[in-house]
Amino acid sequence: MPLVDTHSHIDVDRFDKDRDEVLRRAWEAGLDWLVIVGSGDGLPGARRALAMARDIERAFATIGVHPHEARDWPLEANP
Numbered sequence: 001m002p003l004v005d006t007h008s009h010i011d012v013d014r015f016d017k018d019r020d021e022v023l024r025r026a027w028e029a030g031l032d033w034l035v036i037v038g039s040g041d042g043l044p045g046a047r048r049a050l051a052m053a054r055d056i057e058r059a060f061a062t063i064g065v066h067p068h069e070a071r072d073w074p075l076e077a078n079p
Contacts, residue, residue, distance in 0.1 A: 002032040010059075011036050011045070011052045023056065038063040042073065 005026070015022055026034070038049030038061055046063040053061035065073045 003030050004033040004035065005031055006035050007037050008034050009037060010034065010056075011038070011048045027058075032058065034059040036061045039066060042069070 010019060010022065023034075034056065036049040036053050036056075036059055038046035046061075049061040049063065053059045
């Protein structure tokens with residue numbers, strides 16, 4: 001059975017210095033797939049997650065709006 005991290009935030013700034021190392025260890029530990037959750041800072045976070053998922057083999061992005069932030073999310077927004 002594949003091992004999938006369904007809720008990662010590998011795109012956040014705190015991983016800028018060692019993101020490649022974190023991913024290497026995850027793959028070596030048996031992780032097969034990674035889902036990068038685009039949230040937290042709105043549209044910029046969504047775009048960052050999408051861009052990162054394009055660059056990381058075996059990574060996907062998902063974009064969501066937390067219910068507490070839904071009223072501030074523009075309906076016409078398109079990451």
